[in-house]
Amino acid sequence: MHAFQDMMWEEEKHVKSLKEEYKNLGGSGEIKYDPQKYGGLALPKLEVDAVIALNVARKEETSSIKMYNEFLKRHKDTKSAKLFRQLLGDEKKHLEQWNEIAKGIIGSDTTKNGATDEVYRFSKEDLNIIKTALVAERAAYDFYKNAVGKIDTIDGSHAFHHMAWEEEIHVKRLEDEYYRLVNKKPPIEKPAKKYSANFNKKSDALVALDLSIKEEKASLQRYLDLEERCTNTRLKEVIWELIESEWNHISQWRNTRKSIKENDVPLS
Numbered sequence: 001m002h003a004f005q006d007m008m009w010e011e012e013k014h015v016k017s018l019k020e021e022y023k024n025l026g027g028s029g030e031i032k033y034d035p036q037k038y039g040g041l042a043l044p045k046l047e048v049d050a051v052i053a054l055n056v057a058r059k060e061e062t063s064s065i066k067m068y069n070e071f072l073k074r075h076k077d078t079k080s081a082k083l084f085r086q087l088l089g090d091e092k093k094h095l096e097q098w099n100e101i102a103k104g105i106i107g108s109d110t111t112k113n114g115a116t117d118e119v120y121r122f123s124k125e126d127l128n129i130i131k132t133a134l135v136a137e138r139a140a141y142d143f144y145k146n147a148v149g150k151i152d153t154i155d156g157s158h159a160f161h162h163m164a165w166e167e168e169i170h171v172k173r174l175e176d177e178y179y180r181l182v183n184k185k186p187p188i189e190k191p192a193k194k195y196s197a198n199f200n201k202k203s204d205a206l207v208a209l210d211l212s213i214k215e216e217k218a219s220l221q222r223y224l225d226l227e228e229r230c231t232n233t234r235l236k237e238v239i240w241e242l243i244e245s246e247w248n249h250i251s252q253w254r255n256t257r258k259s260i261k262e263n264d265v266p267l268s
Contacts, residue, residue: 003101007057007094014087021083035182039123042181044234054102056120061095122181122232129226129235130178133242135189136222137174140215141167147211159208159253163215166249170242177238209257213250220246 019031033040043056068088075081144164148157178186223243230236 003097004053004057007097010090010094014090017083017087021080025079035122036127036184037124039121039126039231040182041120042122042232042234044119045180050105054098054105058095058098058102059120061091061098064091065095119233122235125229126232126235127178127181129229129239130174130181131186131189133223133226133239134171134174134178134186136219137167137170138188138190140219141171143215144212147208157208159212159256163212163249166245170245173238173242177235181232181235206257206260209253209260212253213257216246216249216253220250 022031041056041060044052065088068084068091071084072081072088075084141164144160144167147160148164175186178184220243223239223246227236227239227243230239
């Protein structure tokens with residue numbers, strides 16, 4: 001932990017140096033990093049072990065070394081070249097430090113987890129995907145909760161109770177992913193349209209199941225569309241988990257509906 005704190009302070013010094021150089025060159029606008037606007041870097045899980053954290057750190061140092069080398073190639077005769085050389089030297093020292101720490105923990109100075117940069121990098125679009133999904137999941141949760149009190153049959157009421165619980169799990173899953181990326185809770189955005197359970201109190205379980213299937217099909221298509229827009233591969237995996245969940249729900253409700261119709265199961 002101390003190593004990460006020390007490195008954090010080192011990077012803060014780099015930020016300060018670059019801002020000063022920016023002003024020296026005539027820059028006047030304020031430079032402020034906002035991960036919710038520009039994207040950034042995140043660990044693949046909320047809780048990770050030292051090996052994963054070290055590999056991410058070493059990947060980033062390697063990336064920084066490459067970046068400053070490129071800067072020096074393109075700007076070797078500029079006033080900023082001195083600063084780039086200094087930062088390049090610092091990043092090389094940082095990488096050496098991480099490699100020494102890694103040797104003591106995993107006995108290796110090379111990364112072996114095989115993860116690509118897309119596992120750690122995320123964009124503004126990834127955050128928008130989560131927010132879009134959260135609005136829909138919260139609306140679905142409200143829909144199912146509202147439907148519970150509008151149906152008298154045992155089977156129908158159970159279906160809506162169960163689906164409300166499932167949607168609550170989805171909401172928590174998406175909230176955790178948002179927090180993983182930016183270390184903040186996602187904003188609570190209300191859906192543009194309020195969905196209510198529009199059926200009579202005397203409706204039977206088949207009506208309840210038909211409504212559930214309709215909601216799940218819409219959710220499935222939504223997640224398929226969102227998955228194509230993901231840039232963070234970890235988020236892609238989460239979206240696919242939700243796609244599988246929605247498909248399982250549809251299959252489950254279809255089988256229940258078929259059983260009720262074929263066996264003439266009492267609806268109350």
